[in-house]
Amino acid sequence: MNNTAAPSRDELVGRAAELAPALAKHAIWQEENRVLHPDAIDALADAGLLKLTLPARYGGHECDTTTLVDVLAEIALGDGAASWVATVWNISTWLAGLFPDEVQDEVIASGDTRICGTFAPHGVGVPTSGGIVLNGSWSFNTGARQSGWNAHAAVRVAEGGEPEPVLVLVPMSELEVVDDWHSSGLRGTGSVTTTAKDVFVPDARVLPMMPVMREGAHRSETNAASRLWNVPFLPWACAVTSATAHGLSRAAWAAFLERLPTRSITYTDYERQSHAPLTHVQLADARARIDESAFHVHRVAARVDAKTGAPWSVRERVEARLDLGVGVQRAKEAVDILANASGASSTLTTVPIQRIARDSQTSSLHAFAHPDTNLELYGRVVCGLEPNTQFL
Helix, strand or coil, X not given: CCCCCCCXXXXXXXXXXXXXXXXXXXXXXXXXXXXXXXXXXXXXXXXXXXXXXXXXXXXXXXXXXXXXHHHHHHXXXXXXXXXXXHHHHHHHHHHHCCCCHHHHHHHCCCCCCCEEECCCXXXXXXXXXXXXXXXXXXXXXXXXXXXXXXXXXXXXCCCCCCCXXXXXXXXXXXXXXXXXXXXXXXXXXXXXXXXXXXXXXXXXXXXXXXXXXXXXXXXXXXCCCCHHHCCCHHHXXXXXXXXXXXXXXXXXXXXXXXXXXXXXXXXXXXXXXXXXXXXXXXXXXXXXXXXXXXXXXXHHHHHHHHCCCCCCCHHHHHHHHHHHHHHHHHHHHHHHXXXXXXXXXXXXXXXXXXXXXXXXXXXXCCCCCCHXXXXXXXXXXXXXXXXXXXXX
């Protein structure tokens, strides 16, 4: 039992801000090697930023949603890949906190919280004595090669019974890794494919998925009273998964302003880009979109924190998806404006804004975060139609 008081919100956000320059130093190496640099992982761990959703009894911080979002956004100021990996590890640690206490002792008691996870049910679990036999492949498995455990979604299929989506916890040592992460953006996340071939998963490490997704239902006695585990997973995840995109828009702003004093506009009379009226408009437009992104990201985070333990209506759930989609959309728009204003020299790999733009583009295409999908979902419910997804 660890009774150490959790750091304050300001301290955690400050730690993340201080790490940004160190994380940025590893960005090119991470793109070339398609995983996080070991020093970047150590820095995140030493700062306590991989324990944001770890139960307090294991030395975790059990952060509120707004603090978690702001920490992850600050990490993105240094590197988008580091932010996204930290996002996935913290989300998956939260999921581990839903399992029975004896499972948590097995998986996270050591404080090593590098648990990766995917939530598309691309595996099949066949019931057997004491558990299931799992087979399947899961792509976009962020941080898998540097994780100890994997949280996967699957479908439990019993003869004569209805298929049931489930969440499973599996040691990485029991899965095969397909090194297929060759992407244009977020390259350092190492989001490879993992495969299970006749892997036995005991019943204690299998949870019905939809109660988890809709209500945060869990089997942990010690976490039952914690505010962190008394929120529905998907509205909470809407806030958390938007943080990297928003942080990248702030990173683009900082990167653009850093180069601006030394830039001209070639083939024009503007010896300083900062003197061009177009630049003034571009900066104002980008700033407005960054602020709009912040509004949506923080609105859904604040609602999750305010409604801890309270029921969520369908309308509130689709509003959370709307905030996610618009928060990501406005962030990407801001990055695009600033990248477009950065000139041909910005395409060099040594210039951060080209990487930020690619990371932003990749982040916006995530199936859960995609703006078009989320805006359509909100609009159809407002028009009186049923949601076209169970992921609410």
